Amino acid sequence: MILYLNGQVATDLPIGDRGLAYGDGVFETIALDASAQPQLWQTHWQRLSQGLVKLGFTNDLDELYVQICTDVKHALGVWANANSASQESRGVLKITITRGVGGRGYLPPESASPNRIVQISAWPQGREHVATDGAQVHVCQHAWGCNSALAGLKHLNRLDQVLARQEWRDDIHHEGLMCNQAGNVQSGVMSNVFVEKDGVLYTPINDTAGIDGIMAKQVMQVARSLNIPVKQQAFGLDFVYASDGVMLTNSLNGVWPVVLLGQQTFPITDTCRQIQGALKSQLQASTESLAC
């Protein structure tokens, strides 16, 4: 584990940080590829910066971008050195930006100084086979709250997912499917959901809940490039159960076909395999390098 706070090696954060007090901040979890490079870097930064703006961070985002880039480059260098002897360069890069310390209660200080946390940890083992064999998915009881101002963002208020994720501790299920307050399907606990029906891919809109997934965005682009129509619209669990196939997407896991949802089995469709293949090629050819 490599851990930097504002460009310095660190293990701890000031207790007065507003990220802890209020969840006042945003984060990104980014795959480091076989060359130890952050996958879809620009797209991740785009979501991160949109989150900062929506939370009312008034800082100079260009300056912040340069600082984060510098932090990340430094951490990647250390990571590459530490892994030079091993065959595994992949890893998980997590970037957290909090509002920093201070303020009178809920009001952030006018000139708040954000804290930048950059972590690199080992690539998660034992998940690789799920993209091939398919995921077994629990149907969560806990539903997302609704919040149109915060929906889509990857902010630090994540209790909905913590509650939903506690519904299973078995080794059978790989993920959980969550509904929203309207009773429609919203997402996986840690992933976005796509449902295939009569050659069309359906995925929920994150207008009241959910997170605008980076891998989901890629999958939509890839699908369209393969002439597979994608529709972002609301649908219920019944629609999912009556569908031809289900996929879950996530920055680390890529595309997981769902083979079991609750008690119902699903086939892994040709469309899913097509998308997995095209996505792999596209990610390998990606030019979203770490530029700053």
Next chain:
Amino acid sequence: MILYLNGQVATDLPIGDRGLAYGDGVFETIALDASAQPQLWQTHWQRLSQGLVKLGFTNDLDELYVQICTDVKHALGVWANANSASQESRGVLKITITRGVGGRGYLPPESASPNRIVQISAWPQGREHVATDGAQVHVCQHAWGCNSALAGLKHLNRLDQVLARQEWRDDIHHEGLMCNQAGNVQSGVMSNVFVEKDGVLYTPINDTAGIDGIMAKQVMQVARSLNIPVKQQAFGLDFVYASDGVMLTNSLNGVWPVVLLGQQTFPITDTCRQIQGALKSQLQASTESLAC
């Protein structure tokens, strides 16, 4: 400022703490009275422990209670010593309990070890007159999200209030009034709201949003003891504007009469003064001592 982490003097917290990562925890802000004793201690503990249970903390709460009590007693001793020369023994005790470090993503470790943060800071100056003169209140554009599983709890996911509180930075307004997703009035940004109409006090139910206020609970008890009926029910802004008087309650501020809401002025009612008086007597006679 006095700051303890798990009973030890501290300034920092491990960056891997789930309170930071997900807002996975709860907190209480408690007034220290003129004898430097925590006001309404048992009621605060009750809400804190209910929050822990609802978030799925599986720890022994009796054990945790003894630990927190010990931390607080220790901190109060240091606080009393530090203030022995001054006339001011009052202060603000903040207790934060996080799930602690670790877990695979959103799933907390089965045997998570909570982090206990105990802070004592100076009593906020310059607010005292508001209880006498009345509060000028901004009507917030940002509405509470809805979340029936989390409503009422004082958890660490507080972005709704951070967003609402950023709507004013002037010295004119003392508080903001927030609505919920249904368009009804829910609470102040840092307080609960009571509306007086024809001798009855109305206050919203915190079933989809808001926090079950400790001072609000006291005010309800005091009102009933004065034979003032209290009804917990939904109402809109129109109802507030057509009311006889408005009050805001908070553990540090007690009862604030509202004299200005948006553009409309309100009188300070006899009922409000009666409740303020009775509350003061009740708090002074309170036997909710720090027992452990």
